[in-house]
Amino acid sequence: MVTGTGASAGAGAGTGGGAGKQHRRGDTRQRIQDVALELFAEQGYEKTSLREIAERLDVTKAALYYHFKTKEDILTSIFEDLTRPIDELVEWGKDQPRTLEIKRTILTRYSEILTDASPLFRFMQENQATMRDLKTGETFKDRMLSLLDILREPDSPMTTQVRCFSALFTMHGGMFVLKDAEGDPEEKRKAILEVAIDLVTQAHEGA
Amino acid sequence: MVTGTGASAGAGAGTGGGAGKQHRRGDTRQRIQDVALELFAEQGYEKTSLREIAERLDVTKAALYYHFKTKEDILTSIFEDLTRPIDELVEWGKDQPRTLEIKRTILTRYSEILTDASPLFRFMQENQATMRDLKTGETFKDRMLSLLDILREPDSPMTTQVRCFSALFTMHGGMFVLKDAEGDPEEKRKAILEVAIDLVTQAHEGA
Amino acid sequence: MVTGTGASAGAGAGTGGGAGKQHRRGDTRQRIQDVALELFAEQGYEKTSLREIAERLDVTKAALYYHFKTKEDILTSIFEDLTRPIDELVEWGKDQPRTLEIKRTILTRYSEILTDASPLFRFMQENQATMRDLKTGETFKDRMLSLLDILREPDSPMTTQVRCFSALFTMHGGMFVLKDAEGDPEEKRKAILEVAIDLVTQAHEGA
Amino acid sequence: MVTGTGASAGAGAGTGGGAGKQHRRGDTRQRIQDVALELFAEQGYEKTSLREIAERLDVTKAALYYHFKTKEDILTSIFEDLTRPIDELVEWGKDQPRTLEIKRTILTRYSEILTDASPLFRFMQENQATMRDLKTGETFKDRMLSLLDILREPDSPMTTQVRCFSALFTMHGGMFVLKDAEGDPEEKRKAILEVAIDLVTQAHEGA
DNA sequence: AATGAATGAGGGTTCATTCAT
DNA sequence: TATGAATGAACCCTCATTCAT
Numbered sequence A, B, C, D: 001m002v003t004g005t006g007a008s009a010g011a012g013a014g015t016g017g018g019a020g021k022q023h024r025r026g027d028t029r030q031r032i033q034d035v036a037l038e039l040f041a042e043q044g045y046e047k048t049s050l051r052e053i054a055e056r057l058d059v060t061k062a063a064l065y066y067h068f069k070t071k072e073d074i075l076t077s078i079f080e081d082l083t084r085p086i087d088e089l090v091e092w093g094k095d096q097p098r099t100l101e102i103k104r105t106i107l108t109r110y111s112e113i114l115t116d117a118s119p120l121f122r123f124m125q126e127n128q129a130t131m132r133d134l135k136t137g138e139t140f141k142d143r144m145l146s147l148l149d150i151l152r153e154p155d156s157p158m159t160t161q162v163r164c165f166s167a168l169f170t171m172h173g174g175m176f177v178l179k180d181a182e183g184d185p186e187e188k189r190k191a192i193l194e195v196a197i198d199l200v201t202q203a204h205e206g207a
Numbered sequence E: 001a002a003t004g005a006a007t008g009a010g011g012g013t014t015c016a017t018t019c020a021t
Numbered sequence F: 001t002a003t004g005a006a007t008g009a010a011c012c013c014t015c016a017t018t019c020a021t
Helices: A028-043 A050-057 A061-067 A071-094 A100-116 A118-126 A128-132 A140-151 A158-178 A185-206 B028-043 B050-057 B061-067 B071-094 B100-116 B118-126 B128-132 B140-151 B158-178 B185-206 C028-043 C050-057 C061-067 C071-094 C100-116 C118-126 C128-132 C140-151 C158-178 C185-206 D028-043 D050-057 D061-067 D071-094 D100-116 D118-126 D128-132 D140-151 D158-178 D185-206
Strands: none
Touching: A028 A050, A028 A061, A028 A071, A028 A118, A050 A061, A071 A100, A071 A118, A071 A140, A100 A118, A100 A140, A100 A158, A100 A185, A118 A128, A118 A158, A118 B128, A128 B118, A140 A158, A158 A185, A158 B158, A158 B185, A185 B158, B028 B050, B028 B061, B028 B071, B028 B118, B050 B061, B071 B100, B071 B118, B071 B140, B100 B118, B100 B140, B100 B158, B100 B185, B118 B128, B118 B158, B140 B158, B158 B185, C028 C050, C028 C061, C028 C071, C028 C118, C050 C061, C071 C100, C071 C118, C071 C140, C100 C118, C100 C140, C100 C158, C100 C185, C118 C128, C118 C158, C118 D128, C128 D118, C140 C158, C158 C185, C158 D158, C158 D185, C185 D158, D028 D050, D028 D061, D028 D071, D028 D118, D050 D061, D071 D100, D071 D118, D071 D140, D100 D118, D100 D140, D100 D158, D100 D185, D118 D128, D118 D158, D140 D158, D158 D185
16 A cells, blocks of 8 residues: 655744744755745745745845756756655556556545645646746646556546546645635545545446 | 627637627737737746737737736736626526536536637636736636536535536546547547536435 | 948947937937947946946936847947948958959058947957857957958968968057057057058068 | 976966976865866856856865955966066066067067967957956056067157067967967967067067 | 855846837 | 837846855
8 A cells, every 4th residue: 555755845834843933054945945835836936036935034035046056946846856756656556457446546645645745736736837838847737647547448438538537637626625615624635535536436337 | 598609719810700899900909819818828927928919919019008908907808708608607507496407508508618718718727826816806716616606505415515516627627638639629528528417417416 | 442431439429419418319229339339348248237338328227128139239239330341341352353452452441440440349359258159150250360361372381371460460459559558549550550561561472 | 598487277287397386186276277267268257157167176166265365366366377477578678688689589488488378368368358457457468568668669660669569469369360270380389470570670670 | 175055246137017209 | 099218126047255164
């Protein structure tokens, strides 16, 4: 079974502990990533200026450039850390037999991943236009297509294939709705996962 | 039954068909909207500059300001024209009984609307971050929630509700995939619609 | 006989006439070029900032960008206007017989050109490092080599060839010295020209 | 007679010859100068950043500041080492009688100096704009004028004086042409020297 | 003898917007 | 119905430099 990562891209939580605003030495790079992701997710990539990020960290813009080569590089670095679990999942899934069991596992794991790094995925979903011409090639779309390829049977009827991709989209859309609707998030997450699994099950059998 | 609008998102072609209320020449305003939407959808709102739009139309930036008050105003005006059908659909749907028949009709009609104005919806989906703080209040999200309210039963179990919203998301995601996958677009659209209807049917009965 | 151009790249002289600092409408582009050349020649290309140019003209930096695409473009545009005479001279010379008479004419004309646009040539000489990677291809060097090709006989002994290129270098170096040495500039220019002609004459006969 | 210095402008080779006062290892200071000169000559002073120099040496920028006080200081230090021979030559020449023999010796020696430290002189020639406001006061120009004062007779006719300064300019221009023209460099150097001597001879006699 | 982290100043460039004509 | 000229604010980025370690 695949276990979670728990890579916290946590919002304001930050590095717990005693000293408040003190310069926690050495972790600037990480702090930049955290604040950047937070702002990118909140306002979008283009509308977030480096000035803003710097100000929030109480450093100068130039300091950002000590740690990252470009604005894009900040984003890319965040991705590298946070999308690794997906790559691993895809990698793992590619070599498994296409049983229903496996597909279920994949969806379950994917749901966890999405939850763990929800700000990032929220960002991806809301900034697709931006992502499209970001060297971080495999875009959102590409990654999803890889997963899709594991879930669906290549020669099944169209509706069957649509069901699989609908499962993925449902989970993504979930992120989006989970945030501000009422009700227990974890309960909602499970309901979403259930529907997704249901869709894939129908697809698996209906083929 | 609900009939189409035929809101053209086409380039210079304009609104063909019966009783055009637009004039042939001197339709700069319309041309601006067309080109703008095209570019907004292609590159995103922030990354499309007025200079670019003006250049493509072979007019000056200042000319755009004769027709629209601000950049945002261009976008807003496009929305007003192109999202009216949805508003009408919502308005109509609100007063109908929650029968399966009605829900089916709504989905069907929604599928047509999405297809008719696909560049706009592609734009909305890919620029949610931008949309969020655009005065055109009812964002993407709000509109979807209104539709959702018609499809779901307020007190049904969570999974049931998820199925409804999954139906909508599936259709939106469709836009996204229709573009570059192989196969006949119309056939795919129908498959997507079928799955969506299926989801809502399950929800309707499962409640 | 070849006559001068008189393209004034004149320092502060400016567009004569009544109104002092008034906005002489329409000539902004020209004024930018004038001030830019002045500053480029005085301080070097890299060390002259657009802010500086703008300030001196009492406009904003952005205004410069209305008239020119980039900083480099400002320089390029100056070149285009001011080096045309040289190109014409080269073009003309290429098809003439290699008589001493012709060579003399070329040097004489070249001397005039240099004098007419002396700030530009001073700039070129003092900013060769900069010029080297400026798209304005034919650099200083290339242009000189073209002229050199007209003056020298391809198969003559090395010393003879050196004499020709020495003639050109002498004239260029002249610019440089004319400025701040004592004595009547015109008299000095003539002396320089005489030595240059002398060198080429020796080369012509000595071959 | 004047003897050579052998000031190496070479890469890591260091000061060969007799009593080197430099240490082999820990010669970072020297390495900085070498790389800096190389880059300054190649790209110009302003366009060469300390980051670039540091990177090429595989040290940090801060390390440069251990060895030199400022960027300008790096350049200055290079000059001090490499232009000493000229100063010596000027010093020596000032007190000699103005015989043709002496003048010839001066030119010959100058030619050697130029060749020995050609990157430096290439740099000087191509970055005059920069040099002008570098505290290394005596600029290129000043040094040349000192030499000129030795070669020329103060009260001779203008053309005669021009010939002397033309001799110097010819040699400098040589550097410039020697690099990329075809033919044996040493042979060319000699031809250039010959022409220069010729000019000074004419001046000496024609006076 | 050198580094890691940061700064302040400034660079060139682009943008949405304005307004007299 | 448009344009030409310009602006102010902001942008990303780079630089020489500093200083505690």
